[in-house]
Amino acid sequence: MKKFTNRGRLPLFTSAAIAGLLTLSACGGSSDDATEGADGDLTPVEVGVIPIGDVASIYVGQQEGIFEEHGIDLTLTQAQGGAAIVPGVQSGDLDFGYSNVTSLVMARSQGLPIQIVATGPQTTGSADEDFAAVMVAPDSGIESVTDLEGKTLAVNTLNNIFDSVISSGLEQEGGDPEQVEFVEMAFPDMVAQLEAGNVDAISAVDPFAVMGDEAGLNRIYGPFSEPVEDLSIGGYFTNEQLVSEDPELVESFTAAMQESQALSEEDPELVREVIAEYTDMDPDILEQTTLPRFPQEHHRESLQQIIDISVETGLIQEPIELEELIIDGA
Template identity: 40%
Template structure:
């Protein structure tokens, strides 16, 4: 069964192939900044790009940056291919699946990473029932994931596997992150893998964590920024400047937690008090290729990919 994250991507590719894509990168008159639009998701993970714009990291590289919010990476990928966005943000699994399908994209900068500490990570596997002591106990139980065949359920399966359980015996149901807590509280699911800002309130209720992104890999690359191979060919200088600005933005966000907490409510519906209680992710300046390789193999193990993706073509 084809992963649902690919359906809009492949549909867009079919249209572009049939019509002949004449989308070209946004260009400016000589002496004016390059206008760049980036497809993002209104979540904590993209705080660095907002901070980077505010700090002038893009403007000093002659980039006039605009962020446009989308519902998820599956919508952003075809937007980048068509030229609606020059760059986009998506989780690494969607990008790997797109890579296997020969979608013409290229990762240009890191996005967000696990903190490396399972007890203090921004995405964790949470249970309410005290009888569920380890992830192995989730065999025969139902776990809430935001989407199937993606980074959340892949992470849950690996956490179960490492606990000695059989991931094939775990049932998954799709729920939006904001709806997971109520479902767990009502017993409609027995566990949920949830990210901030929904993690902190769950832990505050006394619910327990059975694992986290860090259990999959301490440096797990959860998401990345990418562009089309068309843009890399037509305007490599712009790609270089965007990458450098993102690297500076990531480093700044990683070293300025207070600034992150202050900026998150400006582009999300997260309130200031919730932002203050969140566990923040790690924002590494470069892509951790080893962790992407591990995820690549896990997707093959779980049957999401038929064979490993050639990441040398996908990654920087």
């Protein structure tokens, strides 16, 4: 695979990046003194999350008391993006955090000692029924991913999971990703910008993909479901210092996440109810939204493919060791 020549600088994760990005929104728990629980003192734990459906399972676990059962007094702090969460965990301002797997691979490749301790959402595996889609106007003449050559494609963040997996998928189909112009654009702006003719295609996630459906857009490619089988989208991570100094806490957090993921997989209506509480999603849109799968174990093959794609597309210079990125048992 060719490395991209039309990419900008790779993002660097620094402590300064956290300034001003973490919001004041926190849900449940307390980050002060330990709280007395039914089985003794609970350990305060603060986790950085993004207010999207990907992190529904941790909210389910908080609401259903799963973390308390594992001795954790959980505080969920919403950040505006993963760029704040990685340095927040690295500096110790956050105990754990959520981010997409490509960002975590990039952070590890830059020497940040972070490790994924629990898996997050996973693609449904169906290009027609997934929570992410490449979408185009019905009269665009674009019918497949290879038709994107010579076109502009909006992604929410350059040099990250969307443009790398789409480029990998395009090359799998015999296309040239260097012929696609990736444009950075916020998800809420994508449908309107496509309708205005400012881009030729968008990479949307639900609920914005559902909004695209309602606007009459066509789905031509599943960026999470087609290039990588059973793609792991994101994970919950911490820094190696916490792993070393408090392995029991890490084990407890991992076990609580696994139970939360399992419950979320079993009860999609509960997931929708929880998402409605921590986002501003319209109830009608939420009902049409495709939920991700919530596995309990790492999908090692998928993670290794993300590492390989990150090297092939030039996001990282050298491959990282999978077993250094993840904690066994998660």
